Amino acid sequence: MLPKLALSITSFIPLYSLMIFMYIYQFLYGTMDSNTKRYVIIAVAIIVIVQVFFSMIASRYIKEKESSQNTENEIVFKNINEDKKAEINYMMTYLLPLLTFDLDKISGFYIFYTNILILVFIFMNARAENFNFNIFLWIKGYYIYKGNNINGDEKVLLIKKRKFSNIRSNNEKYKFVSFGGSNDIYLCKKYN
Structure with missing residues (x-):
């Protein structure tokens, strides 16, 4: 459960970065009482x-999944294509709600309930195994693709861009391992 939670929490890095920026901006230039400033410092820390x-x-x-020596869960996929909708879905799910964030109403209670709501959403996200587009994975070079397994079921594949170009140009079959305990999301293993 800890890796699932970690993947879910790191998918919210842009949201929390923007919140930190807003909190610090309000801390420096806004009109907050000393208690609220203390809450802002604690929340940011x-x-x-x-x-x-x-x-x-x-x-x-x-890193463990990439270099996994376990071969019993390896799966080969075919008809692999990039999922162009993943970034839009991410923005709509995680970043659009920030447009309702009101800088003038930051208070200790506002900081508390905003973070509690986000934490609830993070736990729901982890339980739903909805971490296929994770900004942390994107920073590490992974892109989202879709591919069909042996049964013809479409699954989400996380592949580094250079690996995908090798897959496409050489028609090579790379092996994937289940990612985050999900049966719908797979990570491309390191190749030799």
């Missing part, structure tokens, strides 16, 4: 610590 901690866990998990 907690967000940064949590993101760094879970980024390290997610990074380690990805």
